[in-house]
Amino acid sequence: MPKIDRSSGLSWRKHTTKKELTIWLYWLIGLSIVTYAWNLISEKTIWFFVQDAGTQAIDIGSRMVPPKLSYMDKLWQPVWDTINIATIGTIIALIIAVPVAFAAAKNTTPHPLIRTIALFIIVSSRSVNSLIWALILVFICGPGIFAGTIAIGLRSIGFCAKLLYEAIEEIDHNQVEAIQATGASRAQQMLYGIVPQVLPTFAGVGVYRWDINIRESTILGLVGAGGIGLQLNGSINTLAWTQVSMILLVILGTVIISEWISAKVRHAII
Amino acid sequence: MLRIEDLNKKYPTGDEALKDVKLEVPKGQVMALIGPSGAGKSTLIRCVNRLVEPTKGKVFLGDLELTELSRWKLRQARRRMGMIFQEYALVERLTVMENVLSGRLGYVGFWRSWFRRFPGEDVREAYRLLDRVGLMEMADKRADELSGGQRQRVGICRALIQNPDLLLVDEPTASLDPKTSRQIMRLINELCDERSLAAIINIHDVLLAQMFSKRIVGLEQGSIVYDGPPEDLTPEVLTRIYGEENWEATIGKVEEENEEEDSTISKAAS
Ligand SMILES: Nc1ncnc2c1ncn2[C@@H]1O[C@H](COP(=O)(O)OP(=O)(O)OP(=O)(O)O)[C@@H](O)[C@H]1O
Ligand SMILES: [Mg+2]
Numbered sequence: 364m365p366k367i368d369r370s371s372g373l374s375w376r377k378h379t380t381k382k383e384l385t386i387w388l389y390w391l392i393g394l395s396i397v398t399y400a401w402n403l404i405s406e407k408t409i410w411f412f413v414q415d416a417g418t419q420a421i422d423i424g425s426r427m428v429p430p431k432l433s434y435m436d437k438l439w440q441p442v443w444d445t446i447n448i449a450t451i452g453t454i455i456a457l458i459i460a461v462p463v464a465f466a467a468a469k470n471t472t473p474h475p476l477i478r479t480i481a482l483f484i485i486v487s488s489r490s491v492n493s494l495i496w497a498l499i500l501v502f503i504c505g506p507g508i509f510a511g512t513i514a515i516g517l518r519s520i521g522f523c524a525k526l527l528y529e530a531i532e533e534i535d536h537n538q539v540e541a542i543q544a545t546g547a548s549r550a551q552q553m554l555y556g557i558v559p560q561v562l563p564t565f566a567g568v569g570v571y572r573w574d575i576n577i578r579e580s581t582i583l584g585l586v587g588a589g590g591i592g593l594q595l596n597g598s599i600n601t602l603a604w605t606q607v608s609m610i611l612l613v614i615l616g617t618v619i620i621s622e623w624i625s626a627k628v629r630h631a632i633i
Numbered sequence: 634m635l636r637i638e639d640l641n642k643k644y645p646t647g648d649e650a651l652k653d654v655k656l657e658v659p660k661g662q663v664m665a666l667i668g669p670s671g672a673g674k675s676t677l678i679r680c681v682n683r684l685v686e687p688t689k690g691k692v693f694l695g696d697l698e699l700t701e702l703s704r705w706k707l708r709q710a711r712r713r714m715g716m717i718f719q720e721y722a723l724v725e726r727l728t729v730m731e732n733v734l735s736g737r738l739g740y741v742g743f744w745r746s747w748f749r750r751f752p753g754e755d756v757r758e759a760y761r762l763l764d765r766v767g768l769m770e771m772a773d774k775r776a777d778e779l780s781g782g783q784r785q786r787v788g789i790c791r792a793l794i795q796n797p798d799l800l801l802v803d804e805p806t807a808s809l810d811p812k813t814s815r816q817i818m819r820l821i822n823e824l825c826d827e828r829s830l831a832a833i834i835n836i837h838d839v840l841l842a843q844m845f846s847k848r849i850v851g852l853e854q855g856s857i858v859y860d861g862p863p864e865d866l867t868p869e870v871l872t873r874i875y876g877e878e879n880w881e882a883t884i885g886k887v888e889e890e891n892e893e894e895d896s897t898i899s900k901a902a903s
Contacts, residue, residue: 535725537718537720537722538722538723538724538725540684540718540722541716541718541722541723541724541788541791542724542735542738543684543711544682544684544711544714544715544716544801545711545712545715545716545735545736545737545738545739545791545795546708546709546710546711546712546738546739546740546795547708547735547738547739547746548708548738548743550743551738551743551746554743554746554747555724555727555731555735555738555746556724559724559725559726559727560724560725560726562726563726
């Protein structure tokens, strides 16, 4: 509460003294936490290694040039795998995300209980990173592209379904009512009243997620789930730094191209 | 044609939108429903095709009691009632043709509507109607590319292709300029004459109501307070409907109709 101190003429303070003290207390607590955490990190770090991080980086950097261009012959297949993992994973995710989204949207859900289940699916898919999904799936169905694709798919369902169901909830209800008034069935109301309104979002979300998935699928190989990450892991383990740099270049190129494509597609839709 | 008996509607919010409304509209009659904002005009016509469920009372379309129909039977009954909306309620991202044909959804199955495979007769009728309202060349344009007046004419086609017995029209001109408003009202009237349709037209513009219909019903706070010919709308009556105001300027000479004919709109059906 602002307080007016009349004895010394008109003065104004934003906070009362008590509130000011509280604010200072919060600052104190915050600072103590930061200091404590810093000490913890400091204890667990071997500073001897950090000290020469600069020289190490320069050293590895110098060993990375020139990238081993001839290694490209062995990279085409993994790059192709990576793109397939991302693409097929995204398609699987979209196919599952559509019914989940309709079940999760307030205005289209058949039943509140089904809505809860759909929301639960969305949250659980989103809360697990695709690398962790991959780790689990490699155990279940063995290493390889299949595990990677399913991991990407599982991770993307939540993302796509969430954006989609938010779009479904924001549609113009009048258009649906007009279709309803013609005697159309519920399925037809969805087809004519809702789908046209959310189609742009659907396509936009699809390419956006595909673009993200290209990036995510490049690292899935680290846990054995196929794609270019497998080569990356192998090259780092064998200290083949010129191969590592080549792989990084290829990943960079792939990501740039996918981003370009997704930007083009999204531009075309809107 | 339409008979409403002791219709009541109380919204969950507690608003009593309709109180014991009794109304009969014979075949071929175009009736204007006027009344202040919140009087319950929209609620009334929505209770007829049950976009809003009435709380109490009966509605008959011919001999059919609409208020007791199951979902499935209601869908079939809705095909006999065309609805026209204030904000047109076209599906913005569909073409004009798709919007018109969506009026046939009650008659075609799901897959046919999915693949836009409407029966030839429906498509021919759609072209006839578009020609009738002067929008033949617009058939393949997207609905959001049209002007307000053009959209409303598409909305009229969508309602008429249902081949209805009754038109429910909710403020068809509220978003249009005065000239377009007259054209639209004239068009609706002509079409009702041609097909001897009964119609309820909600309208705010008392002058337009007087110009275009032989019967005017005044609704105030959910009750009918006037039911009679346009000539009898005296300042006293308007005060009863809308409240105290200087009404002299609002009341038109009913005779001043048909002054300028619009060539495209009023051309006879060919
Ligand atoms: N969906 C709804 N939920 C709760 N109350 C509603 C709803 N729709 C309308 N009402 C209430 O019912 C009453 C009648 O509303 P209605 O829309 O039928 O009036 P109207 O005559 O069509 O008004 P206007 O001329 O502004 O369109 C109003 O008091 C309104 O607040
Ligand atoms: Mg209204």
